[in-house]
Amino acid sequence: MEILPTVELESPQGVEVNAAIIWLHGLGADGNDFAPIVPELSLPESFGIRFVFPHAPSIPVTINNGIVMPAWYDIKRLDVNGHIEDGELRQSAHRIHNLIDREIERGVSSERIIVAGFSQGGAVSLEAALTYTKPLGGIMALSTYFATAGTILINPIHNTIPILICHGTMDAVVPEAMGRKSSATLQNLGFIPEYNNYTMEHTVCPQEIVDISDWITRVLSE
Numbered sequence: 353m354e355i356l357p358t359v360e361l362e363s364p365q366g367v368e369v370n371a372a373i374i375w376l377h378g379l380g381a382d383g384n385d386f387a388p389i390v391p392e393l394s395l396p397e398s399f400g401i402r403f404v405f406p407h408a409p410s411i412p413v414t415i416n417n418g419i420v421m422p423a424w425y426d427i428k429r430l431d432v433n434g435h436i437e438d439g440e441l442r443q444s445a446h447r448i449h450n451l452i453d454r455e456i457e458r459g460v461s462s463e464r465i466i467v468a469g470f471s472q473g474g475a476v477s478l479e480a481a482l483t484y485t486k487p488l489g490g491i492m493a494l495s496t497y498f499a500t501a502g503t504i505l506i507n508p509i510h511n512t513i514p515i516l517i518c519h520g521t522m523d524a525v526v527p528e529a530m531g532r533k534s535s536a537t538l539q540n541l542g543f544i545p546e547y548n549n550y551t552m553e554h555t556v557c558p559q560e561i562v563d564i565s566d567w568i569t570r571v572l573s574e
Contacts, residue, residue: 353453360402360404371399371401371460372402372403372455373468375405375468375469376467377405380422381422401572402458406448409422409423411423424441441500445483446480465488477496488513492567496531497533498533498537498538518548523553
């Protein structure tokens with residue numbers, strides 16, 4: 353089983369790990385990108401969460417003049433909704449499945465595993481979580497789009513999975529319209545995503561961190 357290199361943060365020694373959040377970075381970043389957010393979430397230590405931040409492999413990215421950088425899949429054109437390498441995205445989703453499997457092997461129930469991702473990582477998180485073979489705790493899709501909406505083979509076991517979508521109204525990289533389209537597509541498929549937008553660009557803002565913390569608390573308290 354291929355396991356991507358990761359950055360991992362978990363509750364202090366003596367607190368049993370019984371939940372996991374696998375959080376994927378965006379194009380050109382790495383697993384360190386979102387680790388600093390963990391303390392800002394101020395989640396109860398009693399939740400016993402292990403945060404897993406995987407590093408994407410480095411590949412040539414067409415829209416960036418073929419420069420090799422960390423990426424979950426290649427993007428051919430700026431129209432990221434229609435010109436991506438689906439096969440590479442699905443391969444990345446499979447790698448995330450392996451990370452989920454590892455958390456289960458470590459003793460975490462699948463229902464207490466959340467898959468999250470920002471931008472490219474969000475597109476992979478939707479594909480990975482919705483095609484996984486066991487029930488999961490939830491999906492966080494941040495400043496992203498549902499890249500494989502037309503090809504995904506959704507496992508019906510996830511029909512009631514909690515989904516949080518967050519997007520910036522000033523996002524010039526992945527326009528908010530794509531986030532709204534993702535939400536609408538998921539609703540048409542029978543899901544009930546929670547959608548939040550913020551006056552921000554392609555980034556994360558303080559209010560979003562508060563909302564993410566509230567959402568995780570609700571999901572892991574059920």
